[in-house]
Amino acid sequence: MSLTHLSASQGLYDPRNEHDACGIGFVVDIKNRKSHQPIRQGLEILANLSHRGAVGADPLAGDGAGILLQLPDGFLRAECAELGIGLPASGDYAVGMIFLPRDGLVRARCEAALEQTVAAEGQVFLGWRDVPTDNSCLGRSVRPSEPVIRQAFVRRGPGCPDTAAFERKLFVIRKQTHHAIWDRELLSRQPFYIASFSSRTLVYKGMILARNLGVYYPDLRDGRLESALALVHQRFSTNTFPSWALAHPFRYLCHNGEINTLRGNVNWMRAREKGIASPVLGEDLEKVWPLIYDGQSDSASFDNALELLVMGGYSLAHAMM
Known part of the structure; x- marks a missing residue:
């Protein structure tokens, strides 16, 4: 399984020797007052980070x-x-931001796989929303890889007593869905990726110039879209080729720099999979392996490892130490 399709080694080129540097920004209202302002300021930061991207x-x-x-x-x-989807109270539902294949038949199979996994894990699937996009700002070389982007809405099931338990179950659902789709070889090199799946956060990203993120996603210009924080990232891709899935932010972080011990770190994670236990995740832990897929960037791999620690019961601050 691979998220990207690197060129094969040839001449002096070896994909293992790619390196990166990116631009990041963070806006937060320290009193947790939600408004459109942090989003607007985040987009402004991105426009000023164009020099940090390729x-x-x-x-x-x-x-x-x-x-x-x-x-x-x-x-x-x-x-x-407007879509006839009734949402429960805030915190009792989650939203998945999902990149799907353009082929209608393959897309339907991917959507069915997600819906089936949600039901199998005791949660309630509520419906889909097509995310408005404007691809006039995409380059001609990018448009062939542009996915269909939809939001999936899921209600917390009775087996999840609180938001933390719900987040853990969403983590398992996301991993199980990826496994099911890739293991069945449904994609045939077509995109499927869950950019975020949470009752707390939502990610808008893609192979878009930083200054055009708000153009591509009209949602981001809607004054009703409110948040007390905005974490933004302009990618400079070097250790993997650019792709929609590997744009930042990921589910917990965005990253600027190079993790030079990446291959060793990934090998250590894989070697430890059978020895890891979690009283918080319990039997669900076995459902998340493999944690890191071939073709992921150092940042994506780091995010996967960080997410596992947080879902396993560590505080975010402790997990980052």
Whole structure:
């Protein structure tokens, strides 16, 4: 299984020797007052980070950019009402931001796999929302890889007594869905990726020039979209080729720099899988392996490892130590 398709080694080129440097920004209201301002300021930061990202021969083809927000309950509630989707109280539902294949038949199979996994894990699938996009800002070299982007809404099931338990179950559902789709070889090199799946946060990202993130996603310009924080990232892709899935932010972090011990770290994680136990995740722990897939960047691998520690009961601060 691989998230990217690197060129084979040839001449002096070896994909193992790629390196990176990116641009990041963070806006937060320290009193946790939600408004559209942090989102607007986050987009402004991205526009000023263009110099930290790479651009190809196609002037509209960048390495990717994105923004992580708190779940905008008011906005989503209004949008879902128009679709006939009734949302429960904030915290009792989650949203998956999902990149899907353009092929209708393959996409339907991927959507069915997610819905089946949600039900199998005791949660309630509520419905889908098509995320509005404007691909006029995408380069010609990017458009062939553009996914269909949809949001999936899931209600907390009776087996999850609180938000923390719900987040752990969403983690398991996401991993199980990826495993099911890739193991069945449904994709045939077509994109499937869950950018975020949470009752707390939402990620908008893609292979978009930083200054065009708000153009591509009209949601981000909607004044009803509110958050007390915005975490933004402009990618400079070097240790993997650019892709929609590997744009930042990920589910917990965005990253600037190079993890030079990446291969050793990944090998250690794989070697320890059978020896890891968690009283918090319990039997669900076996459902998340493999944790790290071939073709992931150092940052994506780091995010996967960090997420496992947090879901296993560590505080975020402790897990980062």
